[in-house]
Amino acid sequence: MFFVETIETAGLGNRSYLAGGERAAVVVDPPRDIDRVIAAAARRGVRISHVVETHLHNDYVTGGLELARLTGAAYLVPAGARVHYERVAVSDGDHWEIDADAALGLRALATPGHTPHHTSYVLEEHGAAVAAFTGGSLLIGTVGRPDLVEPRLTEKLARDQHASVRRLAEKLADDTAVLPTHGFGSFCSAGRAAGESTTIGREKASNHALTQDVDTFVAGLLAGLDDIPAYYARMGPANAAGPAPVDLTPPAVADADEIADRLAAGEWVVDLRNRVAFAAGHVSGSLNFEADGQLAAYLAWLIPWGRPVTLLAESPQQLAAAQRDLVRVGIDRPAAAATGDPARWVRGGEALASFPRAAFADLAEHAAEGVVVLDVRRDSERAAGFVEGSVHIPVHTLHRRLHEVPEGQVWVHCAGGMRAATAASLLDAAGRDVVAVDDSFDSAERAGLTVVTA
Known part of the structure; x- marks a missing residue:
C-alpha cells in the first residue's frame, strides 16, 4: 500500500x-x-x-x-x-x-x-x-x-x-x-x-x-x-x-538607534505586522509587507536584490515564520530584527508615523475634491475594470516610479487591501499624503464610483 x-x-x-x-x-x-x-x-x-x-x-x-x-x-x-x-x-x-x-x-x-x-x-x-x-x-x-x-x-x-x-x-x-x-x-x-x-x-x-x-x-x-x-x-x-543550507537562527536584535541608522543608510526596514496595525503606528520610512500575505513573493519582487533588510515583527514567532518564508526565495539572513512594542522601535522624543485607511465608499465621497486615485494592481487585473480617472502603477514597479505619482493626496487601492497597504507605505516613506483603501475592488462600483474596462 x-x-x-x-x-x-x-x-x-x-x-x-x-x-x-x-x-x-x-x-x-x-x-x-x-x-x-x-x-x-x-x-x-x-x-x-x-x-x-x-x-x-x-x-x-x-x-x-x-x-x-x-x-x-x-x-x-x-x-x-x-x-x-x-x-x-x-x-x-x-x-x-x-x-x-x-x-x-x-x-x-x-x-x-x-x-x-x-x-x-x-x-x-x-x-x-x-x-x-x-x-x-x-x-x-x-x-x-x-x-x-x-x-x-x-x-x-x-x-x-x-x-x-x-x-x-x-x-x-x-x-x-x-x-x-x-x-x-x-x-x-x-x-x-x-x-x-x-x-x-x-x-x-x-x-x-x-x-x-x-x-x-x-x-x-x-x-x-x-x-x-x-x-x-x-x-x-x-x-x-546548488543552494547552500539555510540558517534559521534569530538575527541580531536592532534597537531604535540601529533601525534609524539603517533607514538613513538606504536599507529596507520591513514591518511584518498586519496593515491595520501598521497604518495606526509605524516607524517613519519603514515598509509594510504583511507576514500573513504573500510576503516572500512580493518582498523578493520589490526589493533591490542584495539590499540589506531589517525585519520588525509583533512577536518572535512572527519573525521566525517570516525568516522561513524568505529563505525560500533566497533572502537568507536579515541584517537585524526587532519584535514587540512599536513604540520601542523609535528613538526617545520621536513619534510613530501613521496614515488613514478607508473604503471605496469613502473614496466616492472625496473623489470630487481632486484626489489622486492610484491603482496598484497588475495589468491583467486592471484590464477587467478600473476606476475612471485613476492612475495605474503596479505595486511591483512603484518603488521605481514614485516620481510619476501626481501631486496631491493619494488614495491607493488594489484588489483587496494588502498590496494597497504596501504601496501606501512606500508613498508614506517618500513623504506623500496617502490614504490606503482597505476594501474589495468589487465594492467600487457599488459605492458610486465609475468603473470602466480597457
Missing part, C-alpha cells in the same frame, strides 16, 4: 510531495526548508531513498540538493538541466524502485513546456500508474506558463506544453491522480487553479490544453500571460549552482 503526503508552501502557491510505502519514500520538488520534509518522513517511519526535481524552479530555491546530502538519497534532476553538482541525470522512460515491499516504482516522463527540460514522474504500484507528479506541466485546470526561460522560446514552449499535456493524458488512465507543484497561487501558473485536486479524466473534460487544438490553445495561453516577478531571474541560476 502506498501513501502520498502533500507538503504545502502556501505563500508561494506550491506543493511538494512525500510518497512511498512502509519502508522508503521519494520526495518531489522539495522546499528549501527541508526540516518539514524530514519531519514528515520521520512521522511515517520511512527512509527517503530518492529526491527528484521536475525542473529547475523559477519561483523558489530548492532544498533538493541539501536533502539528498543529509539523507543519502539519490538526487534525480532532468538531464537537460545544466547544474554545477553531481546528480542522477534523468531521461525519458527511466525507472527507479522506491519501495520493493510495496512494489512501488517511479517512472520519468519527459514533458517539456514549462521549461525545455521539464520532466514529470509517474508513481507506479505493481507496474500500474497511480499518481503523476506533474510539476509545472499539467496543473489543475491550467498549465505552467512557458515564458519564464527565454522570450524567444516562449511560443515553442507553449506548443511543447500542449503536446506534453496530451502525452500525459494518452499514457495515463483517467483515474490517475494529478499532483502538480505549481498552481495554488504561484506566478508560475498560466491561470488560476480550478480546485484542490484532480485526475487525468477531469482534466480531459476541462483543461484547455486537452480540449483545444494547438493553435487555439497557444494563442489563448500567450494572450493571458501575466507579469513575471523580478526575483524569478535569480531562482534558476541559484538552483543550478
Whole structure:
C-alpha cells in the first residue's frame, strides 16, 4: 500500500510531495526548508531513498540538493538541466524502485513546456500508474506558463506544453491522480487553479490544453500571460549552482538607534505586522509587507536584490515564520530584527508615523475634491475594470516610479487591501499624503464610483 503526503508552501502557491510505502519514500520538488520534509518522513517511519526535481524552479530555491546530502538519497534532476553538482541525470522512460515491499516504482516522463527540460514522474504500484507528479506541466485546470526561460522560446514552449499535456493524458488512465507543484497561487501558473485536486479524466473534460487544438490553445495561453516577478531571474541560476543550507537562527536584535541608522543608510526596514496595525503606528520610512500575505513573493519582487533588510515583527514567532518564508526565495539572513512594542522601535522624543485607511465608499465621497486615485494592481487585473480617472502603477514597479505619482493626496487601492497597504507605505516613506483603501475592488462600483474596462 502506498501513501502520498502533500507538503504545502502556501505563500508561494506550491506543493511538494512525500510518497512511498512502509519502508522508503521519494520526495518531489522539495522546499528549501527541508526540516518539514524530514519531519514528515520521520512521522511515517520511512527512509527517503530518492529526491527528484521536475525542473529547475523559477519561483523558489530548492532544498533538493541539501536533502539528498543529509539523507543519502539519490538526487534525480532532468538531464537537460545544466547544474554545477553531481546528480542522477534523468531521461525519458527511466525507472527507479522506491519501495520493493510495496512494489512501488517511479517512472520519468519527459514533458517539456514549462521549461525545455521539464520532466514529470509517474508513481507506479505493481507496474500500474497511480499518481503523476506533474510539476509545472499539467496543473489543475491550467498549465505552467512557458515564458519564464527565454522570450524567444516562449511560443515553442507553449506548443511543447500542449503536446506534453496530451502525452500525459494518452499514457495515463483517467483515474490517475494529478499532483502538480505549481498552481495554488504561484506566478508560475498560466491561470488560476480550478480546485484542490484532480485526475487525468477531469482534466480531459476541462483543461484547455486537452480540449483545444494547438493553435487555439497557444494563442489563448500567450494572450493571458501575466507579469513575471523580478526575483524569478535569480531562482534558476541559484538552483543550478546548488543552494547552500539555510540558517534559521534569530538575527541580531536592532534597537531604535540601529533601525534609524539603517533607514538613513538606504536599507529596507520591513514591518511584518498586519496593515491595520501598521497604518495606526509605524516607524517613519519603514515598509509594510504583511507576514500573513504573500510576503516572500512580493518582498523578493520589490526589493533591490542584495539590499540589506531589517525585519520588525509583533512577536518572535512572527519573525521566525517570516525568516522561513524568505529563505525560500533566497533572502537568507536579515541584517537585524526587532519584535514587540512599536513604540520601542523609535528613538526617545520621536513619534510613530501613521496614515488613514478607508473604503471605496469613502473614496466616492472625496473623489470630487481632486484626489489622486492610484491603482496598484497588475495589468491583467486592471484590464477587467478600473476606476475612471485613476492612475495605474503596479505595486511591483512603484518603488521605481514614485516620481510619476501626481501631486496631491493619494488614495491607493488594489484588489483587496494588502498590496494597497504596501504601496501606501512606500508613498508614506517618500513623504506623500496617502490614504490606503482597505476594501474589495468589487465594492467600487457599488459605492458610486465609475468603473470602466480597457
